[in-house]
Amino acid sequence: MQFFIRKDEPSASPWSGFTGESDAPESPPQPARRDIRSRLRRLGATIGGTLRGVPRVLALVWQASPRLTLGLAAGTVVAGLVPAAAAYLVRMLVDTVVRTLQARADQLPDLQVLSVSLPGLTLRSPELTGTEAIVVLTLAQFLVFGTSSLATAVNAMTRQLLQERMTLSIRLKVMTHASKLDLAFFEGSKSYDLLRQAQQEATTRPVAMVGSVFGLCQAALTFASMVALLVGLSPWLALVALLAPVPAFISDARYGQRGFLVTLWASPIRRRMEYLSSLVTTDRYAKETQLFGLGGYLVDRFRLLGGIFYARQRRLVTARYLIGCAWSMVAVLAGSLTFLYVALGAVSGRLTLGDLILYTAAATALQTAVQSLFGGLTSVYENNLYLDTLYHLLATPVATRPAHPRPLPSPLRGHVVFENVSFSYPGSDHPALTDLSFEIRSGQTVALVGRNGAGKSTVVKLVARLYDPSAGRITIDGVDLRELDPDELRGSIGVMLQDFVAYQATAAENIGLGDVRHLDDRARIEASAGKAGALDLLADLPDGFDTPLGKWFARGVELSGGEWQKVALSRAFMRDTPVLLLDEPTSALDARAEHELFDRLGQLAEGRTTVYVSHRFSTVRRADRILMLDGGQLVEEGTHEELMRHDGEYAELFTMQAAAYAQAPAGQR
Numbered sequence: 001m002q003f004f005i006r007k008d009e010p011s012a013s014p015w016s017g018f019t020g021e022s023d024a025p026e027s028p029p030q031p032a033r034r035d036i037r038s039r040l041r042r043l044g045a046t047i048g049g050t051l052r053g054v055p056r057v058l059a060l061v062w063q064a065s066p067r068l069t070l071g072l073a074a075g076t077v078v079a080g081l082v083p084a085a086a087a088y089l090v091r092m093l094v095d096t097v098v099r100t101l102q103a104r105a106d107q108l109p110d111l112q113v114l115s116v117s118l119p120g121l122t123l124r125s126p127e128l129t130g131t132e133a134i135v136v137l138t139l140a141q142f143l144v145f146g147t148s149s150l151a152t153a154v155n156a157m158t159r160q161l162l163q164e165r166m167t168l169s170i171r172l173k174v175m176t177h178a179s180k181l182d183l184a185f186f187e188g189s190k191s192y193d194l195l196r197q198a199q200q201e202a203t204t205r206p207v208a209m210v211g212s213v214f215g216l217c218q219a220a221l222t223f224a225s226m227v228a229l230l231v232g233l234s235p236w237l238a239l240v241a242l243l244a245p246v247p248a249f250i251s252d253a254r255y256g257q258r259g260f261l262v263t264l265w266a267s268p269i270r271r272r273m274e275y276l277s278s279l280v281t282t283d284r285y286a287k288e289t290q291l292f293g294l295g296g297y298l299v300d301r302f303r304l305l306g307g308i309f310y311a312r313q314r315r316l317v318t319a320r321y322l323i324g325c326a327w328s329m330v331a332v333l334a335g336s337l338t339f340l341y342v343a344l345g346a347v348s349g350r351l352t353l354g355d356l357i358l359y360t361a362a363a364t365a366l367q368t369a370v371q372s373l374f375g376g377l378t379s380v381y382e383n384n385l386y387l388d389t390l391y392h393l394l395a396t397p398v399a400t401r402p403a404h405p406r407p408l409p410s411p412l413r414g415h416v417v418f419e420n421v422s423f424s425y426p427g428s429d430h431p432a433l434t435d436l437s438f439e440i441r442s443g444q445t446v447a448l449v450g451r452n453g454a455g456k457s458t459v460v461k462l463v464a465r466l467y468d469p470s471a472g473r474i475t476i477d478g479v480d481l482r483e484l485d486p487d488e489l490r491g492s493i494g495v496m497l498q499d500f501v502a503y504q505a506t507a508a509e510n511i512g513l514g515d516v517r518h519l520d521d522r523a524r525i526e527a528s529a530g531k532a533g534a535l536d537l538l539a540d541l542p543d544g545f546d547t548p549l550g551k552w553f554a555r556g557v558e559l560s561g562g563e564w565q566k567v568a569l570s571r572a573f574m575r576d577t578p579v580l581l582l583d584e585p586t587s588a589l590d591a592r593a594e595h596e597l598f599d600r601l602g603q604l605a606e607g608r609t610t611v612y613v614s615h616r617f618s619t620v621r622r623a624d625r626i627l628m629l630d631g632g633q634l635v636e637e638g639t640h641e642e643l644m645r646h647d648g649e650y651a652e653l654f655t656m657q658a659a660a661y662a663q664a665p666a667g668q669r
């Protein structure tokens with residue numbers, strides 16, 4: 001099956017970073033023709049795989065709520081047996097009426113015994129008059145249909161509740177697992193697709209899954225009870241009813257699998273669509289979108305991708321249902337022939353009127369049951385495929401931790417050493433750091449400088465162990481970082497990243513999240529804000545520290561870039577740690593705020609190892625030592641004075657920046 005764009009699909013415009021390869025993805029070529037034996041083998045494998053998947057699905061449902069699962073199971077059993085019971089009762093009623101009429105016509109005593117034959121058991125009533133027997137049967141019918149209504153209500157209720165529970169439970173599983181994954185996992189586009197797939201399907205698939213598994217069980221019960229009724233009367237009829245829906249099932253299963261493949265391959269397209277949509281609908285991007293008048297362009301890109309996605313779905317969905325319908329005509333024809341056979345049998349006197357009614361009711365119900373059984377199998381199979389992606393995600397190994405981590409030296413002095421460290425980001429051939437060696441003694445304040453892309457942020461991320469070196473090692477107080485428990489290590493490091501997060505939460509939470517154990521410790525939060533120079537700013541907000549920041553939710557107040565940076569900096573100060581890593585902490589601050597911060601940092605850094613990245617040489621010169629990186633390598637190191645005397649690249653950049661200030665017209669200084 002091909003998924004190329006055809007003439008009737010929206011024409012793909014030339015390649016763009018927004019839309020990607022718009023005529024991809026394409027399915028792998030399907031084998032041209034298969035002989036009957038390999039088709040049967042494949043069918044067997046499909047059914048086997050599907051049935052093996054059922055316990056997995058049931059385990060998920062059970063985990064979501066054992067009580068609701070039991071309720072649904074009970075409702076399903078009742079609903080599954082009702083058609084057979086109803087058909088049986090109708091047959092008894094018709095035969096009773098016929099016998100009563102016969103007795104009255106022949107002027108014989110109107111007395112009869114009602115009997116119900118179950119496997120290994122026959123129940124008989126005492127002698128009843130025709131009217132009494134009809135009343136008893138009507139009562140029994142009332143009971144059956146009453147129970148059936150109750151079962152329908154229980155089924156609908158438990159299904160809906162279970163669906164909600166499962167959606168929640170699967171989303172929680174995905175979130176919990178994702179929060180433990182290695183950062184490297186999030187770097188690849190394939191992983192994003194997997195996550196997206198698992199998350200998006202997590203809201204819809206459980207719904208379909210619960211329905212299909214229990215629908216399957218219900219159909220299986222109806223099937224078994226109907227077969228028991230039908231086989232007793234005519235095994236041939238049972239066989240015809242059994243086989244007639246098979247072709248439609250095979251066709252549906254094939255299209256179910258193709259549907260899954262289209263969804264899977266369309267995942268990158270849908271992710272691009274979501275991204276394009278967010279560019280127009282999210283406050284973060286809306287500013288530029290309006291400023292550059294990008295709305296129309298972005299909407300066009302979205303429309304292009306949406307058109308491609310729809311066209312593929314349309315072709316598949318149309319084929320699936322039209323071809324499925326053609327095959328189900330076989331079942332319809334078999335039903336009509338059964339009807340003819342039974343009616344002729346009744347006319348010839350081989351069958352009673354009750355038998356005729358039982359035959360027709362049972363044959364139709366059996367056919368429906370077989371169809372639902374196969375339909376259920378197809379749908380469980382399809383849902384299983386989607387669930388595979390969920391299980392695949394849940395099976396992704398979480399961030400590696402040493403089996404027996406070495407205890408963090410106590411007290412931690414913060415002596416950091418890079419020994420011949422090289423590092424490339426996951427999926428990148430280009431090394432971000434190459435054979436980097438340096439030492440930061442405990443308590444020292446070190447500035448990392450260098451051009452854009454020199455590797456400064458990478459050094460910060462490696463010390464915080466967001467990644468492990470590709471070669472060489474990093475030690476803290478003599479212990480390789482890989483031998484430590486990452487959480488324990490991170491608990492001893494205060495970090496502010498260059499691309500810090502602005503949480504849509506209150507000011508207090510934005511700071512307190514720096515150490516969740518103290519999220520409610522207002523004194524500590526305010527002290528941290530004080531260290532970052534954010535105290536007055538936050539105290540003056542409409543609800544002080546309880547003011548929600550950001551505009552996503554009600555009552556939110558938006559901050560300026562520099563104000564957000566102060567909040568992020570406050571967060572880094574929440575932990576009273578021996579190591580402090582600050583990646584461009586003042587890039588958005590005004591000159592006074594920056595000056596004041598570095599004055600305070602002088603005291604805050606007392607006794608702590610402090611590493612900061614900065615492009616402003618006025619702040620860099622305050623450091624005890626300066627490390628200058630270029631192309632991922634250390635090119636110069638020393639104090640400001642030493643580097644100026646060395647007259648290398650640092651001195652050149654410093655002089656360039658100083659001259660820019662000195663040459664500025666007096667009014668701009």
Ligand SMILES: Nc1ncnc2c1ncn2[C@@H]1O[C@H](COP(=O)(O)OP(=O)(O)OP(=O)(O)O)[C@@H](O)[C@H]1O
Nearest residue numbers: 425426428432450451452453454455456457458459
């Ligand atoms: N997540 C990533 N995946 C792949 N490559 C990356 C990633 N982050 C950074 N790089 C690459 O690693 C190199 C070093 O990046 P790094 O962010 O450490 O530079 P930097 O010195 O902090 O730059 P800047 O001054 O612009 O912040 C760059 O070539 C960059 O392209």
